[in-house]
Amino acid sequence: AQSVTQLGSHVSVSEGALVLLRCNYSSSVPPYLFWYVQYPNQGLQLLLKYTSAATLVKGINGFEAEFKKSETSFHLTKPSAHMSDAAEYFCAVSDQGSSYKLIFGSGTRLLVRP
Amino acid sequence: NAGVTQTPKFRVLKTGQSMTLLCAQDMNHEYMYWYRQDPGMGLRLIHYSVGEGTTAKGEVPDGYNVSRLKKQNFLLGLESAAPSQTSVYFCASTDSNQPQHFGDGTRLSIL
Numbered sequence: 001a002q003s004v005t006q007l008g009s010h011v012s013v014s015e016g017a018l019v020l021l022r023c024n025y026s027s028s029v030p031p032y033l034f035w036y037v038q039y040p041n042q043g044l045q046l047l048l049k050y051t052s053a054a055t056l057v058k059g060i061n062g063f064e065a066e067f068k069k070s071e072t073s074f075h076l077t078k079p080s081a082h083m084s085d086a087a088e089y090f091c092a093v094s095d096q097g098s099s100y101k102l103i104f105g106s107g108t109r110l111l112v113r114p
Numbered sequence: 115n116a117g118v119t120q121t122p123k124f125r126v127l128k129t130g131q132s133m134t135l136l137c138a139q140d141m142n143h144e145y146m147y148w149y150r151q152d153p154g155m156g157l158r159l160i161h162y163s164v165g166e167g168t169t170a171k172g173e174v175p176d177g178y179n180v181s182r183l184k185k186q187n188f189l190l191g192l193e194s195a196a197p198s199q200t201s202v203y204f205c206a207s208t209d210s211n212q213p214q215h216f217g218d219g220t221r222l223s224i225l
Contacts, residue, residue: 009154034213043118043204043216044157090156099164100145100208101172104156 002027002093006105014113019063019078021108023091026072032094033074034102035065039087047089050074061085086112116140120205120217127195127224135190135220137205143215145208146188147172148180150201151219157204163188195224 007022025031032051036044048059055067065076074091088109095101118139127133137146144165149157159172161180169180177199179191188207192199200223206214 004156006156036216041219043218044206045216046213049213099162099170100210100214101147101159101162102157102206102214104149104158106154106156 002031002095002103004091004093004103004105006089006091006108008108009106010109010111012111012113013081015083016080019076019081019085019110021076021089021091021110023065023074023076023105024072025074025091025093027093033065033067034092034094035059035063035074035076036090036092037061037087038090038107044090047076081110081112083112083114086110118205118207118215118217120203120220122220123218124221125223127192127222129195129197129224131195132191132193133195133222134192135203135205135222137188137190137207137217138186139188139205139207139215140186141207141209141215142185143207143209144185145214146182147206147214148178148188148190149204149206150174150199151204152201160190160203197224200224 003026005024034049035047050067058064091105092102147162148160163182166185203220205217208214
């Protein structure tokens, strides 16, 4: 069965500092992986996706993630945090069967200190 | 272009009452999903549909029913609400293995 683990329910960084949000997955087949962001009282917005092309994936708002098969990881990074990045971030793996279901991690809330 | 629209946005119910949450998408997507979001647990799949007239159980289906009578609509029903069903409910849709598009959610409180 597929699963996703996000290390750290809360991550706090200073404005301008590196953002690193960790995601490890378990999948018996080559996975499709996603990062979503959720701002307060809103739905989920896609940041980026990995679909077995380039291992370094660039997304919106300056975020990127690197797929490392040997480490079963898909960590999200951003070189310089902005106050507007404060939100909750979810990593998800796709069921590549006929239903395309998503299995989500428990989420990481990013706090950005001025 | 509305995308995925959920109604209502907020609702308070008493234990034992019933209600239906509506999800509508205007992207002609085949696949639709209902999730619930609870603190520290991410999103968990309740039910899903792979096309008009089809439904299937997800990870946490107990206490919920769904219907997909029209391709653009996916209804989630609570027949007898329980406090454990207090949550934020999200609907999503997709076409093939593209990223899912999410609605803004329905906040449901059951007293």
